[in-house]
Amino acid sequence: MRRDVSLFSGLNFLVIRALALVVASAFALSVGGSVSAEPLKVGEIAPNFTINQIDNTPFKLSEFKGKQSVYLIFWNTWCGHCMKKVPQLMTIEREFGEQVKLLAINTSWSDSLAEISQFQARFEANYAIAFDDNAEITHRYGVMGTPTGFLVDINGVIRQVDGITHTLAANIEQWNRVSGTEGKPVVLAGAVCDKDSLC
Incomplete structure (x- = not known):
């Protein structure tokens, strides 16, 4: 019984950690803008908008x-x-x-x-x-x-x-x-x- 509880707790920890990583990545995308296109460089054509x-x-x-x-x-x-x-x-x-x-x-x-x-x-x-x-x-x-x-x-x-x-x-x-x-x-x-x- 103790082994089952321990295993269950371990799985919970892994699931929670994975979810935290997903949430952090989504936050970086929506707020920080850290995941985006490559920074434009001097000499490139400016994208129209x-x-x-x-x-x-x-x-x-x-x-x-x-x-x-x-x-x-x-x-x-x-x-x-x-x-x-x-x-x-x-x-x-x-x-x-x-x-x-x-x-x-x-x-x-x-x-x-x-x-x-x-x-x-x-x-x-x-x-x-x-x-x-x-x-x-x-x-x-x-x-x-x-x-x-x-x-x-x-x-x-x-x-x-x-x-x-x-x-x-x-x-x-x-x-x-x-x-x-x-x-x-x-x-x-x-x-x-x-x-x-x-x-």
Whole structure:
């Protein structure tokens, strides 16, 4: 009888442990975003996507190809480094808004639209914000943590991937170049990052 009870207890322990592992994995998928696509790298084509901004204005990445560079920043309201980045983002929007489209995409990891609206009002953010409700875009871009930024040039190519802004440099020509008919770059307008900056 004691052996049976001991065996039963052992089986219970194994079952409980297995269930705990399953629950932990599911939690990582839904909240932490640790299981996702491979992180995108510099030189890759940025995946196209469409998302509504919180003011219900639609944003489609491909519409900016051939027009201007795009700076995508993935963030959360509870992220300390994201809060520190707000002044730099506001500077980008204020000084380069006509040359670089800035979109701050909330990953929806433990966030809600109400919290985003409160965040925007608290910091008086002057840039466009969107809510990735099911984190689909977040996962497609391989985002593992926030803040993570992608500088997408005028040709739709990722030119810089980073987390935290340390410097803000005006490099007007580097990212807004369109390939001409002979394959030579045609210089258009502006950008915000050079190879030595992390913005």
